[in-house]
Amino acid sequence: EVQLVQSGAEVKKPGESLKISCKGSGYSFTSYWIGWVRQMPGKGPEWMGIIYPGDSETKYSPSFQGQVTISADKSINTAYLQWSRLKASDIAMYYCARHRGDGYNPFDYWGQGTLVTVSS
Amino acid sequence: DIQMTQSPSSLSASVGDRVTITCRASQSIRNFLNWYQQKPGKAPKFLIYAASSLQSGVPSRFNGSGSGTDFTLTISSLQPEDFATYYCQQTYSSPPYTFGQGTKLEI
Numbered sequence: 001e002v003q004l005v006q007s008g009a010e011v012k013k014p015g016e017s018l019k020i021s022c023k024g025s026g027y028s029f030t031s032y033w034i035g036w037v038r039q040m041p042g043k044g045p046e047w048m049g050i051i052y053p054g055d056s057e058t059k060y061s062p063s064f065q066g067q068v069t070i071s072a073d074k075s076i077n078t079a080y081l082q083w084s085r086l087k088a089s090d091i092a093m094y095y096c097a098r099h100r101g102d103g104y105n106p107f108d109y110w111g112q113g114t115l116v117t118v119s120s
Numbered sequence: 121d122i123q124m125t126q127s128p129s130s131l132s133a134s135v136g137d138r139v140t141i142t143c144r145a146s147q148s149i150r151n152f153l154n155w156y157q158q159k160p161g162k163a164p165k166f167l168i169y170a171a172s173s174l175q176s177g178v179p180s181r182f183n184g185s186g187s188g189t190d191f192t193l194t195i196s197s198l199q200p201e202d203f204a205t206y207y208c209q210q211t212y213s214s215p216p217y218t219f220g221q222g223t224k225l226e227i
Contacts, residue, residue, distance in 0.1 A: 047217045
């Protein structure tokens with residue numbers, strides 16, 4: 001069974017750094033792109049970027065380029081999303097999801113989400 | 121970036137109704153269009169890919185159609201578990217693979 005399990009909710013202060021994780025199981029982790037999606041309160045999903053754990057190639061949305069870093073450690077089947085300096089505007093639910101990789105690239109499996117709260 | 125616009129933003133319906141949600145792309149995306157369902161407090165669930173192909177396990181009352189810039193998601197006979205928010209997403213060409221803003225289906 002394919003599963004993506006994300007790290008738990010985080011409460012941080014503005015300016016702090018943060019790294020959240022997404023551990024894949026039940027499939028060949030290095031053979032599928034993993035993406036990150038932001039969903040701000042009451043809003044639709046926003047595609048942030050993707051990583052191919054096999055070689056760590058990454059692609060970012062221009063809206064998120066330079067604002068976050070996506071990485072992966074294929075030895076432990078885990079992808080990461082990190083911030084160097086959080087802002088109040090980063091408050092959101094963040095999901096990881098697997099790109100099916102069939103050309104149409106839907107996100108076919110999703111993590112349960114990680115809620116990030118930023119407050120002074 | 122390709123912009124995706126859904127209409128309506130919200131829709132009231134009853135069990136047994138037939139409903140249609142529309143998604144329009146800012147340029148042609150051929151049939152690189154996916155649909156998701158999201159319930160409160162849950163991750164989105166993948167329903168349809170390639171505009172009209174149902175993901176395994178998705179009930180046949182869900183139907184997707186369209187190509188180019190205009191797409192629809194139709195639910196033929198609403199069931200209680202279908203009340204949720206629906207999102208389209210384009211995956212044409214290169215990223216970012218943008219989502220629509222959503223359509224909330226309410227009783």
